[in-house]
Amino acid sequence: MTTVPAQTIPLSVPPAPAPKDRGRGKSQPVEDVLPGEEELAAELESLELTRSEHSWFDPTRWMSGSMVTAAVVLVVGLTGLFVLSQTLSVVSQIQSLPEMWRWAGWGLLGIGLTLVGYAGIRLGGVYVRLRATPNLSAGALDQLAQRARLRDASDDRVEAATASLKTLLEKHKLNSDKVGKELRRLGLKEEELQDLRDARAHLLDTHANANAELWVREYRELYVGTLDRAAGRLIRRRSMLCGAKTAALPNGGIDTAVVLTHSYLLVADLCRLYRVRTGRRGTVAIMWRALVGVLVAGQLEDAVDAAGEQLGGLAGGASTGILARAGSAVAGKVVGKAAEGMVNAAFLYRLGRATVKRLRPVA
DSSP, X not given: OOOOOSSOOBOOOOSSOOOOOSSSSSOOOHHHHSTTOHHXXXXXXXXXXXXXXXXXXXXXXXXXXXXXXHXXXXXXXXXXXXXXXXXXXXXXXXXXXXXXXXXXXXXXHHHHHHHHHHHHHHHHHHHHHXXXXXXXXXXXXXXXXXXXXXXXXXXXXXXXXXXXXXXXXXXXOTTSHHHHHHXXXXXXXXXXXXXXXXXXXXXXXXXGGGSHHHHHHHIIIIIIHHHHHHHHHHHHHHHHXXXXXXXXXXXXXXXXXXXXXXXXXXXHHHHHHHTOBOOHHHHHHHHHHHHHHHXXXXXXXXXXXXXXXXXXXXXXXXXXXXXXXXXXXXXXXXXXXXXXHHHHHHHHHHHHHHHHHHHOSBO
């Protein structure tokens, strides 16, 4: 079985394929054996095994070729420019602080920049080291398995798809103590890790071409399903942590650093969990979502402060006494920061779910 790169696998029909002899006496071209199947053959030729996400939020649905690479550079550049602008904004705010508070402000700024740099380096290391996910569509594979009359034209394509999945399984050295320790750190339970090892051994021992549909279904349920459960727990934990931090921090620039740091760390951890990275299109979609989350986090403080002041003013107007009005103002501020944390947590959660969809070898 030939090993193929884990990328888009087009299912084009050869010009004049010679199907395997299955009792028809003489091998004939597909168009001679299957008269009247031109529409089905054209549909098969246009079908791709790589799953695509049709959403207005996904800018890659209208990109192709070098435009995807250019979009990666553009999104990364925009993220860098936004971080730089937020850094300059924080610097100006620190300069306006009293002398005794400036050193604390410089320290917090240094910590934020260090965290962003660390997260970016860690994410970059993951993308350099890991292979791109094939991101195969289970629906396309099932459709191929069900086309009995076009079996001769689709056998090689199904074989290429299952070969790419088996290549990924062979590279996942789950019996290694280092890999097991890393997966447990990412939230995989001990029994789930053992289930993953058993599923890998079973799938590698099974001849995929004997029943490709059954093999892909077992791969999706036994192997990818176990990783999905661990990924869900990881996303919820990271989202709640990010929301709690941004709700507790007083500055929008620091919130930006926190959201960007957790976004990079979440994507890196999910890549480590699935042992693959996204392709170029997936990278653009994920970086775009992360950029939107960072932009919202940076501008959310003003809206939250205004809403908190309005809430505090309404509560203070109904209260009597200086202490009651002060308490109402504080309560409005607390409610506003809590809402800000919830919004940031929701953005990070959606980023995690979108990353999982892009990382699944079979969705």
